[in-house]
Amino acid sequence: MGSHKDSENPKATLPTPVTPAGRDALDAILADPGRTVVALDFDGTLAPIVPDPEQARAHPDAVTALAALAPRVLSVAVVTGRPADVAVRHGGFAGVPGLEHLTVLGHYGAERWDAATDTVTAPPPHPGVAAVRAELPAVLERAGAGEGTWIEEKGRAVAVHTRRAADPQATFEALRAPLTDLATRHGLIVEPGRMVLELRPPGMDKGVALRRHVVDSAATAVLYAGDDLGDLPAFAAVEKLRGEGVPGLLVCSGSTEVTELSERADLVVDGPEGVVRLLARIAEVAGAGAGGA
Numbered sequence: 001m002g003s004h005k006d007s008e009n010p011k012a013t014l015p016t017p018v019t020p021a022g023r024d025a026l027d028a029i030l031a032d033p034g035r036t037v038v039a040l041d042f043d044g045t046l047a048p049i050v051p052d053p054e055q056a057r058a059h060p061d062a063v064t065a066l067a068a069l070a071p072r073v074l075s076v077a078v079v080t081g082r083p084a085d086v087a088v089r090h091g092g093f094a095g096v097p098g099l100e101h102l103t104v105l106g107h108y109g110a111e112r113w114d115a116a117t118d119t120v121t122a123p124p125p126h127p128g129v130a131a132v133r134a135e136l137p138a139v140l141e142r143a144g145a146g147e148g149t150w151i152e153e154k155g156r157a158v159a160v161h162t163r164r165a166a167d168p169q170a171t172f173e174a175l176r177a178p179l180t181d182l183a184t185r186h187g188l189i190v191e192p193g194r195m196v197l198e199l200r201p202p203g204m205d206k207g208v209a210l211r212r213h214v215v216d217s218a219a220t221a222v223l224y225a226g227d228d229l230g231d232l233p234a235f236a237a238v239e240k241l242r243g244e245g246v247p248g249l250l251v252c253s254g255s256t257e258v259t260e261l262s263e264r265a266d267l268v269v270d271g272p273e274g275v276v277r278l279l280a281r282i283a284e285v286a287g288a289g290a291g292g293a
Contacts, residue, residue: 014281015267017249022266025247028221033286036073037219039210039234040275042080042087044227045253048272049194051163053082053152058091059272061280067098069283075217077103079206081191081198081230083155084113084120094118107156108200108230109209125156126201128186133158135182136199143178145171157200168195193228194257207233214241223282225251225275228258235264251278 017023029036040046047056070076076099080087084106088094093102093115104113111122136151136158148165151158160179165171172195180190183199191198191205206226214222214237222241224234238248252265253275262268269278 014285015269015278017266019266021242021247022249025221025223025242025249025266028247029223029249029282030285030289032220033073033282033289035218035220037075037077037214037217037222038069038073038279038282039077039079039213039222039224041206041226041228041231041234041253042078042082042091044194044272045225045231045275046078046091046272049227053161056090059276061276062272063092063096063099065276065280065283066093066102067096069279069286070099070102072283072286074219075101075103075213077105077210077213079105079109079209079213079224079234081108081154081157081200081206082106084111084122088113103213105209105213107154108204108206109212110156110201110204122156126188128183128188128201129156129158129199131186132182132188132199136160139178139182140175143175145175149175152196154198154200156204157198159196159198161196163195172197191230193230198230205233206231207235207237210234211237211241214246219246221247221249223249223251225253225269225278226261227253227271229260231261232264235261251275 017026043056046062047058050056066076078087084104087104087106093099099115102115111120113120149171150161162168162171175197179197183190188199189202224238235250238250242248250266252261252268253271254268269275
């Protein structure tokens with residue numbers, strides 16, 4: 001990753017986006033951070049990927065970086081497929097000075113948690129999720145999923161993980177068709193990810209959630225960071241916003257498991273550690289600008 005050449009420029013230690021649109025967006029963000037939405041995936045972006053999602057926790061420096069950044073920008077939003085309260089708990093976001101205006105859009109935007117009120121708002125769950133949940137163990141058994149494949153209960157969705165299987169990729173591929181059939185019968189869709197297949201209601205995706213948040217906030221610039229296939233709709237939303245005159249910076253939290261994001265990103269960083277470092281540096285530069293530097 002390159003950096004701005006002018007060592008006296010406060011942007012000097014920021015990585016340089018590889019695309020003209022990304023460079024324009026970073027300039028717009030730093031010129032007016034107070035009208036910028038910074039939106040972030042959770043798993044793989046703020047939190048390292050671990051074999052058991054229940055053990056996932058935000059990077060040790062994530063909350064500090066977010067608390068430094070949040071007062072400088074219009075909004076910080078965590079956009080995740082997890083239930084909002086789980087992301088809040090695993091992220092350690094509640095009751096943190098500086099994060100009073102943090103928003104967590106859980107279940108791809110179906111749930112919303114606001115730090116200011118410490119409450120979650122959400123519509124009733126889709127009835128197909130309960131039906132799928134009841135049938136899923138038998139479907140996995142018929143498909144020969146085997147030891148190491150396990151079900152994650154996500155409230156408004158249910159996910160099947162293959163990362164612990166003897167052959168994670170082969171198991172993942174073998175389950176795609178039967179899980180898609182199961183989801184379709186109950187009005188759901190299957191969202192593939194990094195060794196996980198999630199069965200969830202249609203119309204819930206990070207692109208819809210992100211666009212709604214940016215438009216409702218009347219933001220004039222946006223940064224989105226993600227790492228997995230479920231983040232592609234958010235990337236597409238940013239690209240569409242660009243066409244409508246809202247500069248957007250696409251950041252990929254680097255992974256060798258998913259290349260689709262890195263190929264479309266303006267900036268690739270070294271996993272959650274790189275994301276946290278980028279957020280902290282943007283907070284510093286935005287603060288320097290506010291101070292007249």
